[in-house]
Amino acid sequence: MNFLVVSKWGESLDIAYTIKQEGHAVKMFIEDKSSREIGYGFVTKVNDWKKHIDWASIIIFDYTGYGKICDELRNAGKLVFGGSEYTDLLELDRNFGQEELKKHKIKTLPSKEFFSFQEAISHVEKNPDAYVVKPCGETQDLKQLLFVGSDDKGTDVIRMLKAYEKSWGDNFGTFQLQRKVKGVEIAVAAFFNGTHFIQPYNISFEHKKFFPKELGVSTGEMGTSMFWSKNSPIFEITLGKFEATLAKKGFVGHIDINCIVNGNGIYPLEFTSRFGYPQIYIQRDGINEPLGTLFYKITSGQHLTIQTKKGFQVGAYMVVPPFPFKDKKSFELFSKDSVILFKKEMKEGVHPIHIKQLHSEWLITGNDGIALLVTGFGITMKDAQRMMQNRINNISINNSYYRTDIGDRWSEDSDKLRAWGLL
Template sequence: MKNKKKDQLALSKNGLPLSQKKILFVSRWGEILDVALAVKNEGHHVKLFIEERSCREIGYGFVQKSADWRKHIAWADYIVFDYTGYGEECEKLRTEGKLVFGGSSYTDSLELDRNFGQVELKRHKIKTLASKDFYSFSDAIAYIQTHPNAYVLKPSGITQELKQLLFVGNDDRGLDVIRMLFAYEKSWGDRFGTFQLQNKVKGVEVSIGAYFNGSKFLQPVNITFEHKKLFPKELGVSTGEMGTSMFWTLDSPLFQKTLKPFESTLAQKNFRGHIDVNCIVNGNGIYPLEFTSRFGFPQVFIQRAGLSEPISALLMGVAEGTKNQIQVKKGFQVGAYIVVPPFPYDDKKTFELFSKDAVIVFKKDQKEGVHPMHVKMVNEQWLITGNTGIAVLVTGTGITMRDAQRNMYNRMKNVIVNNGYYRTDIGDRWLEDSDKLWSWGLL
């Protein structure tokens, strides 16, 4: 009896279930590797499917791969989708009785159709910035000429995945956006698709993220500050993201005024996953810009650094609809990508010349806080693969933002990536941004 009790305790430590579960991860680009690996290390059986062919080497040597995720539906106890666009699949699987972490048709539309997202914000009585959708460059140019202003140019649909196409204008008459539209018309033509012009306002950029269990939001929620430009001090091209700082909180005016009003709607849609809304805030109010109705990358990995419970328990609890509370650490979390050429550009020749199969070296055999991104493992060595040049994400935690930064950058010193580059100022904005948010009553 004594030995049996000991075995049960070992199996259930850290809140893990007594029985192993089978979890199938369905990924668009392979971004979810780190989470899949963590779930495997927490004692579960994992399979990872990657849709994009050029990224299918990602994860080899780390987790078991799947060539066709649909063949493993019956095998899986839980299915986790990591990207937007799988909403209809998620709904169908849920009606068949499967436990699914992922989106819905409604939440897909919130992210992919910018105009729909803005309409829904207004329907939920949330303040928005003036915006207008366009299908032709000439119409957009004519609009700016008759409505001179500073604008943000945002691609919609699939094109919005190319973060370098988003353009934030600075000219009060919109002349810089007009020049960009002329350039896109020549280089992209009809392939560019729908895009949006949104009035630009100045303020603090902040995101509010939360997990939803099918009926309500889990507490605490996550407040995130993204660093999108390639170089320190917000210089260079927009990359989607180079790093992020964040914290968890039980009480947030930002959450109450943005995501919370969507609670009943998301419950009607039986959404079970993660949703995030990116905002600009200033002394005049909170202005939601766009939804991310899926995992944010690298947001989810930095969130994981702040959990004090297994991430498998979070994913399964959300899919089941049984989890209401998240166990998190006090303080702050930060994370920064180490990237290699040609990031953030798509250049196959440069990637193969400088980065393909490059080795990630650790000075000491210590990988805590280092999250594998577009990598594979061969003979215990991490090799860069895929096609984008994102090698690893390094995270740090601490009671203060400075503590978290020191923790992260100390860990980075242990990682050698040939031709690698990263930002050295992730988290620095917090010192000024927090003062503004406090003065506006938003923290």
């Protein structure tokens, strides 16, 4: 088949490259101009994806913001894997997402949307509590701006809001304050074929902070651990309630909902109505069937059960300076065009992220400093971690760094989840 991959930042290179290796024809377009070197030497790149619509058997969109285009293409009879106008709103407009959760009779945490920092500061002063600051719209792509307060009186949140006001002014856009609760952070995800969710569901645990033991700034993600399950109380109470609505809205793709759970219940935090990163790379290692065939089955509305590995999958990003920050000079000085060396020519479980290929060498490109995602799998979490670490040990990248504790929380989290009846 002919696959056209439309990417916002080049994050879906691994997907495009995998489908190509399975024997399909693949063309890839990257919207962000500064990221367009990504994928050179791996797949055929195009400068205008719209010129290749008729060529494509299936079109894959890898990010939010393309929902209206996806709806139009589906209505025109194309097989499309991606978002919809409705699911774009679920992710990008946090207030809309929370209202939709309430409409579907799903318990939510108290939250409020703000347009000015002074208004938000006054709210915290009048209602002292621990809060999470969540940017909305395009600003939420800057993951470092998400701030999780720890002070029960909200003094740290007030300090952070004042800092944002000083550095961003009116350019920050809208943001949400959500009351913080303690518990286990867990996400449930599923593929959707236009009418139904597809089993099994994916249960994952994100590691968002820069350093081990959840220290440092939020990065979006440094790694994830996961497993597949045909039954999930968390799915039934959250995502499962959206099946009829997603069918009505014509959604065909992948959707994830992140939650905090504790002994008092399940509290959805936010939607990701597209591929999750690095979630999709790790999922790929747990799926025991060709990715291209799977996308065809999903986009053509087939009812199926995905063949997946038993046990656990785990993955960690290998990154280079200036990650998790953006600094063009630092990136060009320390990281751009750095060669990725393999001590043994074994690339199984090694997923190229912001990479190009020249004379069979893998070189770092882009501008964010995310080089690779390295995965492992096993019947136990320890087995999966051991495989991942062995694969990382086979790789040499100048100035690279990564978290060494991805998956460690499972031993404690699993006990809590079992006690609460959620596994």
